[in-house]
Amino acid sequence: MTPPLDIPIRKDDDSTSLDVGAASPRSFQSISEIAHEALIRDLAECSDEGDPDTETPLSFLSDEEEEGEDGELHYTPTLYRRPEGVAFGAARPVIGVVPASHDEGVLTKVEKKQCRDAERSLLRDNHFLPPKHPVSEHPNLFRRIYKHVFSTKVRGTGYDTFDEETTSETTPLIKTQSHTRPGHEGHEHLNEQWDAAVAAGQIHTTWQREAKTITVYSRSLILTFILHYSVTVTAIIAAGRIGAAELGAVSLATMTANITCYAPFQGLTTALDTLCAQAYGSGHKHLVGLQVQRMSFFLTVLSIPVAISWWFATDILRLALPNETASVELAGLYMRIMILGIPGVWAFECGKRFVQAQGLFHATTYALLMGAPLNILISWTLVKKLGLGFVGAPMAHAFTQLLLPLLLYLYVVFVQGSHCWGGFTKRAFHNWGPMVRLALPGMIMVEAEFLAFEILTLVAGRFGTDALAAQSVIVTLTSILYQIPFPLAIAASTRVANLIGSKVVEAAHTSAKVSIIYAAIVGTINMAILCGGRFYLPQFFTEDEEVISIVAEVLPICAILQLLEGLASMSHGLLRAIGRQSVGGYTNLFVYYSVALPLSFGTAYGLGWDLQGLWFGVTIGIFLVASIEYWFIYSSDWHQAVKDAEDRNASW
Template identity: 50%
Template sequence: MATPTKLSGTLDRVSSITSRVFSSSFPSASPIAQESLARDLAEDTDSDAMVSDDDESESSTLRPSTSAPGGGYSFVGSYRRPSFAGAGNRATVLPQFVREHDRLSKEERKQALEEERSLLRDNNIIPPKHPLAEDSGRRKSLFGSYLSIPGGDRKAGRDEEAAPASDGVAGVASEVSPLLGDPSLPYGGQDDPETLDAKWEQAVAAGMIHTTWQREAKVIAAYSAPLMVTFVLQYSLTVASIFTVGHIGTVELGAVSLASMSANITGYAIYQGLATSLDTLCAQAYGSGRKKLVGLQMQRMVFFLWTISIPIAIVWVLAENILRVIVPEPAVAELAGLYLRVVLFGAPGYAAFEAGKRFVQAQGLFSASLYVLIVCAPFNAFLNWLLVWKFQLGFVGAPIAVAITDNLLPLGLFIYVRFFSKTGMSCWNGFTKKAWQNWGPMVKLALPGVVMLEAEVLAFEVLTFASSYFGTTILAAQSVLATLTSITFQIPFPLSIAGSTRVANLIGATLADAARVSTRVTFTAAIVVGIMNVTLLSSLKDYIPHLFTSDPEVVRVVSKILPLCAAFQLFDALAANCNGVLRGLGRQEVGGYVQLFCYYVVAMPISFGTAFGLGWGLWGLWTGVAIALGLVALIEFIYLYRTDWQRSVEEARARNQEGGA
């Protein structure tokens, strides 16, 4: 499916667009998930769990694609980041092989028909939406030939009246054929699903569906704009603590960075990775029409994550002693341990929010998380200021603010689903003892997600550990640099998601040429974003560090390294969007292995060799990262340049036919 191409300024419109971007991104279940669902169905005797006729999914004549149209791979988990740490991590999550949806919901079907109608209209296969006078209609057709049909065939508009009509409502107009139907009706009266289906199928088969840069730019903007807002809000929960604590002192700034990284590796990434299994299980249950099982799967995950929180709590309580062995600065280890002990009180809420996000996402309610973050992100910043400075609690105020916010996140999600969503509660089956049964399939699906996500997190966060060996000043500077590059990454990463979704949809609809156009638009946008980030960081290198710290030495070190960080921003944006296109083509395994090679085989040896062997310090640590990102962008760009796009279309068509059979 696809979305409309005009972006409205209202929050409801943002919500709608966000839902549409990802509503086809869920994979169908793996055999493990099918086993879980079959067992639940066998045990389920509640007649209310059966879907009503009104809620049943429909088969679609549109050839939609999901997240993996080319090879059946899912990139689930590679973009759904938590609200505290890890939003928009760079590394591509390695693929899981899954099978694709073969049905659309009625809402998805409606959206797909809207996109079909828009493309048919822009290619002059059906009349415009609004009836036009004869002269204005002719002028619009002439103008449209420039924008909608590649090559700008002006003769098409002039010959419109003289060309023969196509046969019947199912016929397909050529570029020189008249617009059929009653000119007094919207779309000439040809906007009924049956006619659109027939015209779409035949137009695609005839190679008549084209797109333009203008259209694709609007679609990419509509997809990416709400995501950028969401990711920036997500990461702001981390930045708020660093901003606030950084002005207390150098030791505190290094400690909050080390603590955040430790919490991410030993806790948050585990919650994220385990919860990715719901992307399969909840989507499978919802897609099968057994809505009550969606709530059951969420309950299981919440209880499972709370159980996992016990060993996580032990590690966080003992974190000070563990960090003293790893980190050479005792004061930093002590404060980091204090941070983890306090933030532990928010871990159950954070775990529940991770499961709750999947619960609403399975129903297409992607706006829920956005609404919650719009409220909680500013409140988190206010809490940091209030506790750290107004109430003068100092360093400990930051983790208290995080713990409170983490517990408010699931509460906000519940309030949205209960009182503001029309359909969210239809998937809630009430608390049941069944949530303590049938954990096996869920755990089997969850463990690979943890392994993949931990590999991703460690690739960059290990630099923070390494920087601690150069002293508290360098550790504090590393904290600022890591935060800055993560903030700037929240722009190209959502752009890559938008590109992957659009390319996936077009490839699934067998429109290879349109997918190529969309890819060019996405890459152009990535270059623009990359240049903006380069300009911003390089031109403000002497001013930005003051936002994070008042220590002159830390400011000096950050200002010295920022030009290097700015230099690879273009590579960062291009690499992110290469990964997005690979995901859209269903070839994200290529990006995953390329990045693992570049990060662990190239970046880490160069970083440690130059930092410690050559004595380059923090400059050396970031040199390896810069080289790795350049290699990722180069290798993946060459791969995409040599990709046979038509082959991806054929793979999508073959799989769709297999699914239909």
């Protein structure tokens, strides 16, 4: 019988705190004591039943070790980045906080190589290592201009000259005491270079490098988020072009689905971010599949009351909107059909966590690259080609929800990831307590954010069918544009946190400034798109002239919101980067419920501004959130953040 693995625990106050869909660097992650307890129980049960999965794979090596070709362990640097290519939910909460109390565990061999490459690149830019490619002594004019504008090299550091005959990447330029074991000079000297340069405060970065890095980090995230949200957008366009009542019905149905199914299920599955990653890092990979099975069965049970509520959605919505008979009836029909897709919702959320725990972040992107275009084709076929009309939209949506986890399953079976599946087991029906305790905080926070945003849609329904249809168009347009600044903030958060964790505060400051400018540029572009296209963009969703007119009146306010929301998203990301994400979470919820919503209701009803009033309150709320968070970021001691990171690393 194999004894349970003694897993070290990092003591943190925010082991179940909310993070925005990115795997933060190890410095700012915590291993939950609840997850530790669950893992120990599972290992004990496995040992009692004689399960053979007891080896410690390469992924269980510590950050500071790497297995060499000769089987020896090499010391490895610790700078590392890993933004997740994982989309969340059917729509985004307006305040932009998505949970991922994610314990990344330990690094694989490939990830360690990326870590070394990242440090080596920064050392080259700071002239502690010779250039990767030979430098021409007499560059032409084009080359000089290119170097001046796009070069990531730090200027004026005084390390610009190398003797290539005596200097190499394995020769320390800053002399330090050597602890190199025979035969392993390369890894040790790189680490000496890095530690010495950091200790001397001589690691800097440039805006060119940070702009390039954040762009690379965010591009796959943006694609994934847009693809995932396109599934909902396709249904809205397909139904909305039939009529205003149908467009309003899709908005009501989506709102109800968000607050009764999508948000709770998304929040509950955040427990797998910790449980699956910790199981994978422990070396007992079959426990990843066990945790996914537990959550799947748990969500299957919860799907029963959800399905019942959706079946009677017409009666429930009629109580809230007694005057919107046509839209309510159609929304109820939409949700009855969507019951068929509920298993696909929880299966895809669980599947994302299954591949994510193994570092297979592009698996979800590949599934969406196939699923999103198929969804458009199926929607067109059912709604137009076969003439099913409104009914075809939810049928296509439900089919796509079932298709996405199937595509993810095929990726795992035929590409990679199946080694973490140990088969179905009766143990999946035991030890649910720790999982539920981890899941509930994430569910409560996500539900609170989605509920706050969806209240606006419910209120919009009281202004009439046209206003409800216009609200559907506005929410969709703003959500589409939000799929750019949100993943951009995830990438920036990861980058800045990596630099903080590597104790290079000045470089982290530079990266943060570039990120804020990036967010302002993206927000300005989004603002220009809404202002310039306010009469044209609504025509993609509806042909109703009254709805188009209402949308055009509200979009200028939403355009200002896009600029503020881009900046607010980045402030959320920077707070996560310095390990103070709880400040953003509580600030968002307080401002939204105590300022934004009351102000929205006051201007909408008291001043008679209708939809313009609803969005005016939201805009003021986002402005306050961004102002408070940037003030906190500006006044924070980032050197203290480095010390906190060191303490957490020491605990690990």
